[in-house]
Amino acid sequence: MPELTAIDNLIQRCANEEPLAWSKFIEHFSRLIFFAIKTKINKLCLNLSETDVYDIYQQVFLSICEKQKLKSIKNPKSITRWLIIVAQNEALDYIKSKQPPKETEIIDEVNPASAYTPLDETHKNELEKEIEVFIDTLLLKERRIATLDILYDLKYTQISKIVNLPIGTIASVIKRVRQDLKAHLLKKGYKV
16 A cells, blocks of 8 residues: 555645645646546536636645645545545635626425435435445545546546546446445445
């Protein structure tokens, strides 16, 4: 696990506010941040300029540095997932700041028979936690690929660029991980 140790060390050095560590951190995770931002924008069907995307990108690293958010990282294995969430939240905040406030909203009547119940939400949350527990047991390379595929629904080409591996390798890892995840969930009593 030398890569985990290196990342853990890098996070610790950044938390200690070492300038050279920050430049290495930015260099190491910049592609991931760009893809996370662009994925969120695409999912929202928005068309932002490259300048807007770059503004969000800078804001991600600025907020992590200024607010010393890396000090809150308890598990360096989850840094990829954590950075994706931070980047996508930053993208949402940026988009919200650019939209004019709505004066009124029309609320449609919901059919009670098709309403989403708290039990559904609980089941969904339990399943998501079980998936995250499974992903955390994987090797670092597999964990990164699985996180980007399963949790963030990125395309193989996007994952390939982020983790810098051939698409064939990505497809092979994803196929194996999905089979193992399915077996894991069935063993835990989930219907998949």
